[in-house]
Amino acid sequence: xxxxxxxxxxxxxxxxxxxxxxxxxxxxxxxxxxxxxxxxxxxxxxxxxxxxxxxxxxxxxxxxxxxxxxxxxxxxxxxxxxxxxxxxxxxxxxxxxxxxxxxxxxxxxxxxxxxxxxxxxxxxxxxxxxxxxxxxxxxxxxxxxxxxxxxxxxxxxxxxxxxxxxxxxxxxxxxxxxxxxxxxxxxxxxxxxxxxxxxxxxxxxxxxxxxxxxxxxxxxxxxxxxxxxxxxxxxxxxxxxxxxxxxxxxxxxxxxxxxxxxxxxxxxxxxxxxxxxxxxxxxxxxxxxxxxxxxxxxxxxxxxxxxxxxxxxxxxxxxxxxxxxxxxxxxxxxxxxxxxxxxxxxxxxxxxxxxxxxxxxxxxxxxxxxxxxxxxxxxxxxx
Numbered sequence: 001x002x003x004x005x006x007x008x009x010x011x012x013x014x015x016x017x018x019x020x021x022x023x024x025x026x027x028x029x030x031x032x033x034x035x036x037x038x039x040x041x042x043x044x045x046x047x048x049x050x051x052x053x054x055x056x057x058x059x060x061x062x063x064x065x066x067x068x069x070x071x072x073x074x075x076x077x078x079x080x081x082x083x084x085x086x087x088x089x090x091x092x093x094x095x096x097x098x099x100x101x102x103x104x105x106x107x108x109x110x111x112x113x114x115x116x117x118x119x120x121x122x123x124x125x126x127x128x129x130x131x132x133x134x135x136x137x138x139x140x141x142x143x144x145x146x147x148x149x150x151x152x153x154x155x156x157x158x159x160x161x162x163x164x165x166x167x168x169x170x171x172x173x174x175x176x177x178x179x180x181x182x183x184x185x186x187x188x189x190x191x192x193x194x195x196x197x198x199x200x201x202x203x204x205x206x207x208x209x210x211x212x213x214x215x216x217x218x219x220x221x222x223x224x225x226x227x228x229x230x231x232x233x234x235x236x237x238x239x240x241x242x243x244x245x246x247x248x249x250x251x252x253x254x255x256x257x258x259x260x261x262x263x264x265x266x267x268x269x270x271x272x273x274x275x276x277x278x279x280x281x282x283x284x285x286x287x288x289x290x291x292x293x294x295x296x297x298x299x300x301x302x303x304x305x306x307x308x309x310x311x312x313x314x315x316x317x318x319x320x321x322x323x324x325x326x327x328x329x330x331x332x333x334x335x336x337x338x339x340x341x342x343x344x345x346x347x348x349x350x351x352x353x354x355x356x357x358x359x360x361x362x363x364x365x366x367x368x369x370x371x372x373x374x375x376x377x378x379x380x381x382x383x
Contacts, residue, residue, distance in 0.1 A: 037350035040151040044347045055147050057092070059101060063139040064126055070134050077130045083144060084124030086151065094120040094144040101143035112140070120144060156351035160338065168327075169334035173312060174359075175243060176322075176330055180250035180311045181304055187251065188258030189300065193288045195259070196267040197274055207263070213256035218316070225249060226320055241328070246321040250311050258303050265299035266292055301370035309360050331356055 032049040039052055047056045062083040070077045083091065093102035096110055096118055104110045106122040115131035120142065128140060160166065194200075195207055229245050238244055269292065277287045293300075315332040322328040329337070335352045 033350055033353055036347075037156055037354055038152045038154070039347075039350075040153060041155065041347040043148065043151060044350070052152075053150055055149050057145060057147055059143070059145050061098075061101075062142050062144065064128055064142060066139045067134040067137040070130075077133050079128040079134065079140075081126055082124045083120065083126060083142060084146065086148070088149040089124065090122045090147045091120055091124050092122070092145050092147055094118075094142060096140060096142060098143060102145050118142070156348050157355070159348045160335070160351045160355050163334070163338050165329065165334055166331075166338075169329050169331045172328055173331040176246055176250075176318065177308060177311045179243075179247050180254070181307045183247060184251045184254040184258050184307060185300055185304060188255055188262050188303070189293065189296070190288070191255075191259050192262035192266050193284070193292055195263045197287075197292075198284060210256050210259050210263075214260060216256075218253055221253075222249075222317070222320060225252060229321075241321065241323040243322075243328070246317060249317050249321050250307075250314075253317075254303075254307050254310075257306070261303050262296060262299050265296055269295055298370040301367040305364055305367050308363050312360050313356065 035049045035052050036044055039049070042058060043052075043056050046058055060083075065079050065081050067079075069081075070079045072078070091106045093105055094110070095101045095103040096112060097103075104120075106120060108119070110118040112118050112128070116134070117129050118126065118140065119129075120126045124146075126142060128134075195203060195210075226249075229248065232238070233245070273291060274287060277291055282290070313332065315330070315336065318330045318333060322330065335356065338348065338352070
């Protein structure tokens with residue numbers, strides 16, 4: 001008995017450690033993404049998020065004032081200014097050629113030729129002294145290495161939220177996601193009850209077909225579904241591109257999982273309750289509405305989480321069934337366009353990621369207490 005108890009204890013520890021590792025694998029990248037979304041874009045480009053609280057070293061380039069800003073001091077012509085643009089920054093090295101950007105230490109004098117010298121101090125002040133008047137100089141380029149303290153800002157979020165069409169795209173995503181979540185639940189709930197508690201010919205075959213549809217790839221069925229929808233839409237006068245099409249598409253893709261999940265859950269409900277209601281004269285519709293549906297709320301909430309997250313983050317189906325204009329562009333499509341127009345400004349991806357997950361996080365945390373109950377109850381006991 002002691003050996004068995006010991007093995008159980010070791011297994012328990014192994015499970016706990018595995019869970020902690022899985023949580024860490026998911027949490028650390030998310031935390032890094034969150035931290036990066038608030039970092040200065042220049043620091044984000046040269047160092048990882050784990051260095052966010054430490055001073056970073058950056059190689060920068062600035063330009064001194066032109067000849068029109070020179071003043072005469074003690075017989076020398078001087079141009080002075082400062083290279084740094086923030087508090088707490090210090091210059092460690094500088095140069096005046098791109099091939100040797102760190103040739104001189106802060107405070108040393110660099111010979112520019114023609115009787116001119118350049119000095120850059122640690123606080124970023126530069127001085128160009130010349131024995132002769134400086135003519136026609138638009139500004140000496142100065143390469144320097146600066147130690148910059150951590151900087152955090154909301155610039156990345158301003159870039160995302162301030163882009164044209166972001167608000168409209170957010171509303172479009174809600175317009176697509178909410179009906180695409182509610183409609184499959186309504187249809188699947190009726191179908192799941194029929195497959196769980198109603199006896200009719202071909203029920204087992206229907207269940208087998210639904211299970212088989214779970215493994216059909218979305219990409220494989222997308223084109224046939226679009227072709228069928230266009231034919232039906234042309235006959236019924238429904239526009240080829242619109243919200244009706246994408247609602248029906250998401251319903252079709254979500255129904256197999258919804259029916260399978262809800263059917264397993266409803267089949268696990270106590271049969272005595274159902275039989276008692278039938279003895280009392282309740283119809284199948286009354287039993288479904290008044291008894292089964294309220295008891296199945298954990299399973300409904302579980303599927304709602306999955307469906308909402310999948311539809312909200314979808315881009316492929318939206319590109320196929322919605323018009324590409326801004327009037328119907330969803331949030332994921334808007335962010336793709338924003339990245340395309342900004343070119344190398346990839347730092348806004350960090351802010352974009354959290355802009356897109358705000359609503360899914362609210363949905364998940366409001367329904368997550370039902371998630372495990374809905375999944376486990378449907379998988380442990382079935383009828």
